[in-house]
Amino acid sequence: MDSPLDKPEGNWWNETINRRETLWIALSAGWAVTLFGWMIGWTEFGDQNNVGQTFSITPDEFQGKVSAFKDAAEQTDRGFVPAGDDVYVGALQWGWDGLPVVLEAGETYRFHLGSYDVQHGFSVRNEDNLSQQISLQILPDYEWVVEMSFDEPGTYHVVCNEFCGNGHRSMHSAIQVEE
Incomplete structure (x- = not known):
């Protein structure tokens, strides 16, 4: 049985990415950018951050x-x-x-x-x-x-x-x- 810790066999980095994986990577990247934008907004416009x-x-x-x-x-x-x-x-x-x-x-x-x-x-x-x-x-x-x-x-x-x-x-x- 293969362990997730074992090195993958073959030239795996040149294989095409599954369409579903591409969708999840895009959704994750979009969510990360959204959270980063919220963080900037909270700092600039929110009342909860004491900047002084x-x-x-x-x-x-x-x-x-x-x-x-x-x-x-x-x-x-x-x-x-x-x-x-x-x-x-x-x-x-x-x-x-x-x-x-x-x-x-x-x-x-x-x-x-x-x-x-x-x-x-x-x-x-x-x-x-x-x-x-x-x-x-x-x-x-x-x-x-x-x-x-x-x-x-x-x-x-x-x-x-x-x-x-x-x-x-x-x-x-x-x-x-x-x-």
Whole structure:
């Protein structure tokens, strides 16, 4: 019995292709091009992809921006209440600088994300509905500005979803959204 792993016999690459095989190859190629087109469309016209703006910045410069944000914010026992619509979050092994924050439901905030050391993940999850989440990658030497709004009051957990070293499991914080 022939195995599918055995090399075919003869000059098989010069044989004509069956009409049905040609049809399936054409359908597969057409479907691949269609999916590729949808991917471009979702990126350009869809609301689900957070693109935002990216700026080149040193980790020390970004850390200075986060410090200025914390100095201007009102510090409460629940977290920082931003003075405006900008929220600065710095990632470092193994914590978040600038979090926790207290935000107003329904308002749109510009999150400025950056890393002080290595690549980190920024995953925000509603504690009551884990299927609603956002996951972003944060890289050193870049400031990524992404607009976010939270329609429902509650606690949103922030975790690093990119392994960043031995203390990775302790890298979590929260966003408190209130009326």
